[in-house]
Amino acid sequence: NAGVMQNPRHLVRRRGQEARLRCSPMKGHSHVYWYRQLPEEGLKFMVYLQKENIIDESGMPKERFSAEFPKEGPSILRIQQVVRGDSAAYFCASSPPGTSNNIQYFGAGTRLSVL
Amino acid sequence: LAKTTQPISMDSYEGQEVNITCSHNNIATNDYITWYQQFPSQGPRFIIQGYKTKVTNEVASLFIPADRKSSTLSLPRVSLSDTAVYYCLVGDGGSARQLTFGSGTQLTVLP
Numbered sequence: 001n002a003g004v005m006q007n008p009r010h011l012v013r014r015r016g017q018e019a020r021l022r023c024s025p026m027k028g029h030s031h032v033y034w035y036r037q038l039p040e041e042g043l044k045f046m047v048y049l050q051k052e053n054i055i056d057e058s059g060m061p062k063e064r065f066s067a068e069f070p071k072e073g074p075s076i077l078r079i080q081q082v083v084r085g086d087s088a089a090y091f092c093a094s095s096p097p098g099t100s101n102n103i104q105y106f107g108a109g110t111r112l113s114v115l
Numbered sequence: 116l117a118k119t120t121q122p123i124s125m126d127s128y129e130g131q132e133v134n135i136t137c138s139h140n141n142i143a144t145n146d147y148i149t150w151y152q153q154f155p156s157q158g159p160r161f162i163i164q165g166y167k168t169k170v171t172n173e174v175a176s177l178f179i180p181a182d183r184k185s186s187t188l189s190l191p192r193v194s195l196s197d198t199a200v201y202y203c204l205v206g207d208g209g210s211a212r213q214l215t216f217g218s219g220t221q222l223t224v225l226p
Binding site for chain 2: 004031033035048056058059091093095102105107108109
């Protein structure tokens with residue numbers, strides 16, 4: 001059973017470009033979460049999605065950031081017009097249907113570098 | 116979500132037992148205590164979870180006193196590969212599914 005797959009592992013963008021980060025949850029998991037980790041800091045929650053629904057986006061910046069989890073295909077975290085402050089590691093996690101009890105399975109992350 | 120407090124860093128030597136304590140004075144009745152491990156350049160990995168008393172699995176043990184205001188992660192006979200950041204999380208995992216990570220404890224295992 002493959003784990004949570006994120007790609008790309010590393011992404012380099014120039015200021016003003018768009019970044020698209022993809023996440024395929026574990027098989028059978030219908031809940032997806034995105035977290036951001038700035039250098040030397042802990043992970044910060046961004047958004048929680050189920051298929052075709054955003055459940056909680058309380059951690060998402062108000063502008064330039066969006067997320068989706070379509071009926072078919074991976075979840076996408078999209079960052080428009082990137083700035084240097086967006087440079088961070090972005091982690092996706094998934095959990096199966098039902099109560100999670102705080103157990104989530106994380107991918108290896110996408111490291112975004114904005115030049 | 117209950118706030119947690121852990122030591123920023125700990126050093127140990129190979130073969131020793133390591134105990135990392137986490138304080139969570141405001142833990143709620145429905146909250147579970149969950150520990151994650153994160154290696155450099157990787158995502159966090161679930162280690163162990165408990166509600167009260169003691170839980171043991173193949174990786175670690177978790178000790179929770181009766182008042183549940185703290186918990187101790189115990190790693191038996193650590194090796195160099197146990198060098199990582201360890202996070203203590205507290206929450207009920209109900210409708211609010213976001214995990215709240217603090218700064219964690221950087222464990223460094225020395226030869």
